[in-house]
Amino acid sequence: MSALPQSRPEFPALFRDQLTTCQVNLGYTCNQACHHCHVNAGPNRTEQMSGETVDAVLDFIDQHKIATLDLTGGAPELNPHFRRLVTAARRRGLRVIDRCNLTILEEPGQDNLAAFLAENEVVVVASLPCYDRPNVEKQRGKGVYDLSISGLKQLNALGYGRVGGRLELNLVYNPVGPSLPPSQIELENDYRRELAERHGISFNHLLTICNMPIARFRHALERDGRLDAYMDTLVHAHRDENLAAVMCRSLVSVDWEGYLYDCDFNQMLGMPLSGRRTHITELSDANVDGRAIAVDNHCFGCTAGQGSSCGGALA
């Protein structure tokens, strides 16, 4: 990632609090190839976490006080060890999150995926950048809207998304272009009304996430000559109070080969945990709490405006 002009401030130093979440990228294979994808995932990517590395992740969970396993990709469900990892983590009492693109629920061979997620009480966090077809398809490709709605209906039919229910379904919004997300609360109300009226769909929460200026989205901004303006937007909207809640304070991110990072974004930028390429098997006995986090100018994407993290707005 190229350095920003000197006139822009440096991102403040950050240190990890207590580690509670292990976010695992199971590989870059995906049935979609979205324009904003920060991992450049797609159908032609073949990188997948091996069974041995999945075992190492489980050992890591056993050796640390991990309460949440957060599974991402690509489409994490396409990894052949996905279901084994989910059931093993649930047996250990962990909260398991599946970052699901919804269309995977409609893919051939994935007919019983929704039922598997429900049976294991997996929290589904699903991307839906708008309740309107054109905005969804502009960002995620033609045909994605109808498949996403079908996927949501499958999940609702199994009991996902009911207020006070045991099956949690959260939707993720990210802006279609280089702008900050609107108010999470107001947008959640809009989504709730529109999805209910148009499709009879319900969900628990809407999480608003800022597009990070990295990977495919960054390349698109560079191509259109809009990268500088977007970085200015992020830097000017930075709020110090968001620093306390960014996800890297309590999370480590594991790549498909088992190497560790402070977050999924740093993983994509090749910025390793503690500045040294460390495999998950090497960190087994070490304490990551209190260590410095590798930050750079992309981090302003987490602290701009109401803030943004894998769990939505921070403020």
Ligand code: SF4
């Ligand atoms: S954004 Fe998600 S669904 Fe789209 S290509 Fe990337 S991993 Fe796949």
Ligand code: SF4
């Ligand atoms: S990009 Fe990663 S390291 Fe930077 S603030 Fe966000 S979560 Fe933390």
